[in-house]
Amino acid sequence: MGWFKRLKGGINTTTKQKKIVPDGIWGKCSKCGAAHTTKEFKENSYICPSCEHHQRIGSVDYFELLFDGEWKELFGKLKSKDFLKFKDLKAYNDRLKSARKKTELNDAITVASGTINTLPIVIAAMDFRFIGGSMGSVVGEKIARGIDFSRENKIPFMIISKSGGARMMESAFSLMQMAKTSAKLSQLAKAGVPFFSLLTDPTTGGVTASFAMLGDINIAEPGALIGFAGPRVIKETIKRDLPEGFQTSEFLLEHGFVDIIVNRKDLKEQLTTLLTLFKAQPPVLKPSNGHLNGTTKKVAG
Amino acid sequence: MVFLEFEKPLESLYEQLETISKVGEKGDVNVDEAINELQAKIKNKREEIYHNLSGWQKVQLSRHPNRPFSLYYIKNMCDQFVELHGDRNFGDDKAIIGGLGSIGGQTIMFIGHQKGVNTKMRQYRNFGMANPEGYRKALRLMKMAERFNYPVVCLIDTPGAYPGLEAEERGQAEAIARNLFEMAQLKVPIVCVVIGEGASGGALGIGLGDRIFMLENTWYSVISPESCSSILWRSWDHKEEAAEALKLTAEHMYKFGLIDGIVKEPLGGAHTFPDETVVILKQHLINQIQELRSLPVEQLIENRIEKFSQMGEFDE
Ligand SMILES: [Zn+2]
Numbered sequence: 001m002g003w004f005k006r007l008k009g010g011i012n013t014t015t016k017q018k019k020i021v022p023d024g025i026w027g028k029c030s031k032c033g034a035a036h037t038t039k040e041f042k043e044n045s046y047i048c049p050s051c052e053h054h055q056r057i058g059s060v061d062y063f064e065l066l067f068d069g070e071w072k073e074l075f076g077k078l079k080s081k082d083f084l085k086f087k088d089l090k091a092y093n094d095r096l097k098s099a100r101k102k103t104e105l106n107d108a109i110t111v112a113s114g115t116i117n118t119l120p121i122v123i124a125a126m127d128f129r130f131i132g133g134s135m136g137s138v139v140g141e142k143i144a145r146g147i148d149f150s151r152e153n154k155i156p157f158m159i160i161s162k163s164g165g166a167r168m169m170e171s172a173f174s175l176m177q178m179a180k181t182s183a184k185l186s187q188l189a190k191a192g193v194p195f196f197s198l199l200t201d202p203t204t205g206g207v208t209a210s211f212a213m214l215g216d217i218n219i220a221e222p223g224a225l226i227g228f229a230g231p232r233v234i235k236e237t238i239k240r241d242l243p244e245g246f247q248t249s250e251f252l253l254e255h256g257f258v259d260i261i262v263n264r265k266d267l268k269e270q271l272t273t274l275l276t277l278f279k280a281q282p283p284v285l286k287p288s289n290g291h292l293n294g295t296t297k298k299v300a301g
Numbered sequence: 302m303v304f305l306e307f308e309k310p311l312e313s314l315y316e317q318l319e320t321i322s323k324v325g326e327k328g329d330v331n332v333d334e335a336i337n338e339l340q341a342k343i344k345n346k347r348e349e350i351y352h353n354l355s356g357w358q359k360v361q362l363s364r365h366p367n368r369p370f371s372l373y374y375i376k377n378m379c380d381q382f383v384e385l386h387g388d389r390n391f392g393d394d395k396a397i398i399g400g401l402g403s404i405g406g407q408t409i410m411f412i413g414h415q416k417g418v419n420t421k422m423r424q425y426r427n428f429g430m431a432n433p434e435g436y437r438k439a440l441r442l443m444k445m446a447e448r449f450n451y452p453v454v455c456l457i458d459t460p461g462a463y464p465g466l467e468a469e470e471r472g473q474a475e476a477i478a479r480n481l482f483e484m485a486q487l488k489v490p491i492v493c494v495v496i497g498e499g500a501s502g503g504a505l506g507i508g509l510g511d512r513i514f515m516l517e518n519t520w521y522s523v524i525s526p527e528s529c530s531s532i533l534w535r536s537w538d539h540k541e542e543a544a545e546a547l548k549l550t551a552e553h554m555y556k557f558g559l560i561d562g563i564v565k566e567p568l569g570g571a572h573t574f575p576d577e578t579v580v581i582l583k584q585h586l587i588n589q590i591q592e593l594r595s596l597p598v599e600q601l602i603e604n605r606i607e608k609f610s611q612m613g614e615f616d617e
Contacts, residue, residue: 002479009476010463027576075601077617078616078617079615080616081614081615081616083614084546086546086547087546088529088533088534089533111394136610137613137614138615141615166523167523168524168529168532168533168547170523170545170614171522171546171548172521172522172523172557173521173557173612173614174523175501175505175521175522176505176559176609176613177613178477178478178505178507179481179505179611180480180610180612180613181510181611182481182482182485183481183482183485183605183606183609183610184610186483186485187483187485187605189482199400201463205502206502206523208474209474209475209506210477210478210502211478212474212478213472213475213478214479214482227474228462228464228473228474228477228502229465229468229469230464231435231466234465237463237464237465242466243466246466246469246470255470255471257472257475259609271373279364
């Protein structure tokens with residue numbers, strides 16, 4: 001599943017420590033197949049040095065790229081449970097167990113609070129390696145709590161989406177997370193706290209049709225697959241081939257659903273600018289003698 | 302009448318009833334007793350059939366061709382109804398209808414998925430699969446209801462939002478997400494009822510409200526059993542298993558606390574007794590709206606958001 005082989009334990013980064021990427025481990029670009037060392041990849045923000053393809057990375061990788069060194073994980077103890085005793089070819093419980101073992105994560109999203117160039121932000125980042133980044137009760141609940149935390153502390157909120165959509169094994173519970181997260185975002189908006197949505201490859205289904213599309217600013221990484229229905233389903237429905245570039249970040253920008261496409265290397269800087277702009281307060285204008293210009297001085301006497 | 306596989310035992314009873322009734326019409330023989338006997342038999346058979354339905358059978362019933370659709374309910378419930386069209390931006394979606402109606406002097410904004418009653422109309426309605434402009438029309442009408450302080454009733458009946466090329470171009474995901482966001486804060490009561498199929502985001506796109514109900518023979522899930530089968534079982538053959546695994550019936554949904562109640566259908570189902578079902582649903586809506594009307598707006602919105610915030614099962 002991973003785009004390159006990691007050293008065991010490499011992803012088990014806890015809050016304050018940084019991963020040390022050893023030299024000499026090689027990874028292949030998932031698009032062009034070019035081999036580069038993990039060090040090269042990492043130093044290039046996990047963008048392929050040969051073809052600029054943005055590799056799929058995990059929540060901790062994003063935290064390392066964006067936060068100023070340290071961050072504090074929030075609500076890390078929340079764990080999915082097999083409430084419906086769902087079983088297809090595999091029991092949901094077993095899927096959860098193997099996903100936890102493989103990723104050393106508790107679920108498909110990690111929430112953390114920290115700063116970007118000293119500006120505070122709460123980031124909820126999804127992990128595609130955990131059952132396709134699917135949204136179940138835990139993803140919904142962690143987003144809801146992250147929003148509450150942001151709202152109470154007046155700290156901007158960001159979600160980094162990377163998901164195939166709702167988690168079928170939680171049936172209607174997963175569906176209702178769309179309503180839950182969107183309703184919570186409406187409260188955040190009402191409180192005047194900005195929400196940035198970063199859409200990365202892939203963002204589809206119920207995740208796109210809820211929080212991912214609701215950013216005050218919708219940002220996409222270049223070349224990401226973003227859509228509601230999956231390309232395969234659409235192709236089967238309309239019975240013809242899909243045009244080149246359909247459902248890419250660039251397609252969404254062109255059709256008006258994304259504000260900006262940002263190269264991952266520039267992401268921290270772009271977020272800094274946005275956070276600064278949202279933080280800036282307008283100068284207080286004092287009304288005086290019917291003049292609109294608040295700087296007009298009135299001389300007594 | 303159309304009989305589903307598990308309804309077949311009823312078919313011959315109905316045929317007998319018809320034959321005897323015709324004999325009776327000629328007036329030569331008194332058939333009253335025979336008719337009474339047959340009707341009792343039909344009633345018993347109905348109880349036998351409809352009281353033990355599997356998840357998949359409920360799915361089949363929810364799609365029964367004789368089942369009433371949104372416009373049937375609305376037109377028969379309302380003293381007056383004016384259908385309103387268009388999202389004022391792109392077009393008029395035929396798979397989501399809406400308009401102003403009145404019940405007992407109360408003006409209500411009705412919105413609903415709409416399926417077609419015959420082959421031609423099914424295509425015209427796109428099988429109840431809405432495009433973005435359908436969700437945007439719904440939102441336009443809800444915002445109008447808010448302005449005039451009319452309650453909103455949403456009737457849900459869709460196999461899903463339309464997975465088409467143009468739907469993606471016009472932002473299917475954004476349209477649904479926007480509705481969820483706006484419906485959470487709408488300053489008038491919203492009552493949602495699943496009257497047939499409640500599939501996925503396409504259903505939820507008009508499904509966030511103060512009270513959510515399901516008619517007895519309907520289903521609500523994150524995915525249709527067929528699609529679930531094809532993805533998780535990698536074949537279309539496991540739809541029955543998928544329907545069970547998804548726990549998508551009204552009973553399940555109520556037990557899980559994901560809906561506020563089940564609206565009982567007459568024995569035999571809404572497809573057998575559409576007009577009786579209309580009366581039941583109408584009374585139910587009147588009661589719900591009356592209750593919700595008594596709440597202050599701030600409280601209404603807070604309760605609504607809190608209700609959805611509580612949905613989720615996890616360990617901590
Ligand atoms: Zn490459």
